[in-house]
Structures are given as structure tokens and as C-alpha cells.
Amino acid sequence: MATANQLKMLVKSHFEDNSEKFNTVALQIAAHEAKLGHTNLANDIRKIIDAAKINKPKLKNIDPNLQGLFLEIYPQEHLTDLVVAPQIKNRIERIINEFTYKDKLFRHNLENRRKILFSGNPGTGKTMTASIIANELHLPIYVVLMDKIVTKYMGETSAKLRQIFDYI
Known part of the structure; x- marks a missing residue:
């Protein structure tokens, strides 16, 4: 079992959004478990970390001028959560497959x-469907906060929107 300090560091790094430190501590826990003879648990922890590194999209830093204008959300909905007609579900699965196998299409x-x-x-179900597609493809959803975008100055609103879409 992980030490109390390791657990504290793990929780702290999570809430500080420090994924590098989180991964380091998790790997320390895996090494500790391996020493205790819990090789299955150690291997499972390593596999989870490796999979997260592969699946997590690399995003550029947010321009300070854009901070607070949109939210980046990693949805939790799954395709199995969706209740729709079979032909609609097939369309959604096709979109997911097209993205997943884009190299083959290319x-x-x-x-x-x-x-x-x-x-x-x-x-x-428009937003839920978009969330499902994003989750299945391990991509974030960006929610633009219109109350922060719209201003009284002509052209400023469209300039902010352009910056957001350029970032995304």
C-alpha cells in the first residue's frame, strides 16, 4: 500500500493540476508495490499512466487575453449512455470511426x-452527443462564455471569437 506521504502528494498534485508530479508519484507507488511483490498492481498502475500519456491531447498554453472567455471540458458521457434510434447511433459511430481511422482514409x-x-x-441531445463524440475520441469540448465575449465596442466581439477559434 502507498505511504501516507505518497497519497498526500498524489492528491495535492491532482488539485494543483500538475500531471508530471502526479505521474511521478504514481510510478513511485507502482515501484513500492512491485517491491512488496504486488506485481499485478504495479503493472496495472504503469499501464494506466502509459495509456493516459498516449490518449491525452497536447494543448498549447492559453493566451492570457483569452483566459476566462471559454472553458475546456473533458466530458464523461459514453456512447452507451445515448438513447437514440439505431440509424442515429450508426451515424455517430461512423463519425467516431472516421476520426479513429483517419490515417487509413488518408x-x-x-x-x-x-x-x-x-x-x-x-x-x-445535441450537447450530449457532442460530449459523447469528444469523450470517445479523448478530446476536450470548448464552451465559449458568450457573456464574456460580447462587448459594446464594434469589432471586439468578433476579434475575441476569432482568437478563440484560432486557439481551438
Whole structure:
């Protein structure tokens, strides 16, 4: 079992959003468990860390002028959470597969979809569907905070939006 100090450092690094320190402490715990003969647990911890390094998208630093104008969210919804007609679910799975196998499409001179427009009445599942697609592809969703974007000065609103979309 991890030491009390290791657990404290693990929790602290999580809340400080310090993934490098978090990974280091987790690997220390794995090494400690391996010494105790708990090789399965040690291997599981290492696999989780390795998978997180592969799946986590690399994002550039946010321009200080854009701070507070949008949120970066890593959704938790899964495809199994969605209740829709089979033909709609097939379309969503196709979008996910196109992105997942974009290299294969590219080899055949084809491209995957890079833009999707959802439309419909409120409460029909547009945001949830976008969250599911993002989660399945291990990508974040960006939520633009319109109350922070819109200003009374002509052109400033569109300039801020342009900066946000350039960042994304």
C-alpha cells in the first residue's frame, strides 16, 4: 500500500493540476508495490499512466487575453449512455470511426469529417452527443462564455471569437 506521504502528494498534485508530479508519484507507488511483490498492481498502475500519456491531447498554453472567455471540458458521457434510434447511433459511430481511422482514409485519398453541425430544439441531445463524440475520441469540448465575449465596442466581439477559434 502507498505511504501516507505518497497519497498526500498524489492528491495535492491532482488539485494543483500538475500531471508530471502526479505521474511521478504514481510510478513511485507502482515501484513500492512491485517491491512488496504486488506485481499485478504495479503493472496495472504503469499501464494506466502509459495509456493516459498516449490518449491525452497536447494543448498549447492559453493566451492570457483569452483566459476566462471559454472553458475546456473533458466530458464523461459514453456512447452507451445515448438513447437514440439505431440509424442515429450508426451515424455517430461512423463519425467516431472516421476520426479513429483517419490515417487509413488518408491512404485512400479520403478525409474524415472535421466539422459537424447539430441542430434541433432544446433538450434533444445535441450537447450530449457532442460530449459523447469528444469523450470517445479523448478530446476536450470548448464552451465559449458568450457573456464574456460580447462587448459594446464594434469589432471586439468578433476579434475575441476569432482568437478563440484560432486557439481551438
